[in-house]
Amino acid sequence: MTSPFADLLAANRSYTEGFALGDLTGLAAKGLGVLTCIDSRIEPLSMLGLQPGDAKIVRNAGAQLTDDALRSLVVAAQRLSVRRIMVVAHTDCAMSPTEAAVRADVERLRSSAEMPAGTIVAGFFYDVKTGLLHPIDD
Ligand SMILES: [Zn+2]
Helix, strand or coil, X not given: CCCCCHHHHHHHHHHHHCCCCCCCCCCCCCCEEEEEECCCCCCHHHHCCCCCCCEEEEEECCCCCCHHHHHHHHHHHHXXXXXXXXXXXXXXXCCCCCHHHXXXXXXXXXXXXXXXXXXXXXXXXXXXXXXXXXXXXX
16 A cells, blocks of 8 residues: 655655755754744745745744744744744635734734843735735834
């Protein structure tokens, strides 16, 4: 019986043939953390002009700042060179996030006692029809 993951393992073997990321460190080269949704229409690196190694990406349904997402972003800021964080919700999301919810998550990140002083946090909405990011004013 063929593994339901056989196609993916075959693709991975092909991936290793040109693998060039082995010298990356675990630090975020661009000092960026991104919290965004699991939606398959979102390509966090591409939409921001980034490469592997540039940013720490945290994803969950609705780009919500859950306790675990907060923990991951705090670790990224404390230990992995993250100095600025984008909270990126999107249009046509199954979780129907609001700008108010994104603002509240941005504020929670900014006011977290564990977040290193000086960490910059901002909220955005990503338009899945155009690919454009819209800043959410606070
Ligand atoms: Zn979504």
